Amino acid sequence: MANELNFEDAERVEIDGELLRDAPRVNLSRRAIISGLAAGSVFPVLSSCTTNPYTGQTELAFMGEQQIASMAATAWTDLKSQTPQTGNSRMKNRVLNIWSRVEQATPKAGEQWDVAVFDTDDVNAFVMPGNRxxxxxxxxxxxxxxxxxxxxxxxEVGHTVYRHANRRMSRQMLAQGALAAGQVALSSSETMNQYGGAVAALGGAAVQFGVILPYSRQSELEADKAGVDYMHEAGYDVTQAVRLWEVMDANASSARQPEFLSTHPHPSTRIDALRQYINARGYALM
Known part of the structure; x- marks a missing residue:
């Protein structure tokens, strides 16, 4: 995104368009939902937890990492074929050399990665499922x-370590299931049925602004902190993570939307969070 750094996480597979933005729809018929609610089986069926091998955390996951990586494979291939890659060997080698140091300092050290340096003015970087x-x-x-x-x-590595794509998709699927069940409940009530459309719209907005967007911003801050850890381990100056966002804020478009409407935190929010984290970890005193 021009003039604004918008680190894209594993949920994105194209420029200015999220590859995996929309989780697979929970397509349950009204009869199936009613039957499931009666048996108490709708949400248990949808619920699934797994242990993240990199963090040891138990997290919600409806899909396997390999399945998500396969979903992104074609989009990645298309993106590389449609977007020019830099012919500047010095720039490419710079990126790859820094990448090598950082990647070796992460829990995913030694894994196979596909790193592309695209020759466009976009002030951006992203990671796709499958270490792309x-x-x-x-x-x-x-x-x-x-x-x-x-x-x-x-x-970017932080997004893959914390498996943000899978976690976000799983939350979207769970939210879709909850909204579907709510719509069935409303349609079954003669009193509320006439307001079903309005209530459903409000429910969708509540999910978007109360669950999806806040989770996305939280994931960005989590990836920022992970990036600081990897910088420190790789021998880079962690205070430059803060300076980066000062530079980005100074070069950002004046038309930035309010934070609560955005998938990403405001630069000032990231700056404050990074300073606090760096001080708390004892990496530097800022």
Whole structure:
């Protein structure tokens, strides 16, 4: 996204369009939902928890990592075929060298990655399921030093370590199931049936602004902190993670939308969170 760094996480597979933005729809018929509610089986069927091998955390996951990676494979191939990659060997080698240091400092060290440096002005970077990383010339040219670029790359690895794509998709699926069940309950009530459409719209808005967007912003902050950990382990200056967002804020478009409407936190929010985290971890005193 021009003039604004919008680190894209594993939920994205195309520029300005989320690859995995919409989770697979929970397509249950009204009869199936009613039967499931009566048997108490709708949400138990939808519920599934797994242990993240990188963090040890138990998390909600309706799909396997390999399944999500397969979903992104075609989009990644299409993106690489449709978007020019840089012919500047110096720039590409710079990105790959920093990437190598950062990646080796993460829980995913030694895994196979596909890193592409795209030749566009987009001030952006993203990661796709299946260890696919895209970096745009715009962000490489904007950062002031290698430390700031290491923060960008560490952030992207953080999304994959915390499996944010899977977690977000699972929450969307659960929310869709809850809304579907709610609509059935409303349609079964003669009193509330006439308001079903309005209530459903309000429910959808509540999910979007109360669950999906806040979770997305939380994931960004989590990836920011993970990136700082990897920077520190790789020997980079973690204070440059804060400086990066100062630079981004100074170069951002004046038309930025309010934070509560955005998938990403405001730069000032990220700056404050990073400072607190760096101080708390004892990496530096800011």
């Amino acid at each position: 990383v895209g970096v745009y010339r715009g962000i490489v040219e904007l950062v002031e030093n290698d430390d700031q670029l290491s923060s960008v790359l560490g952030h």
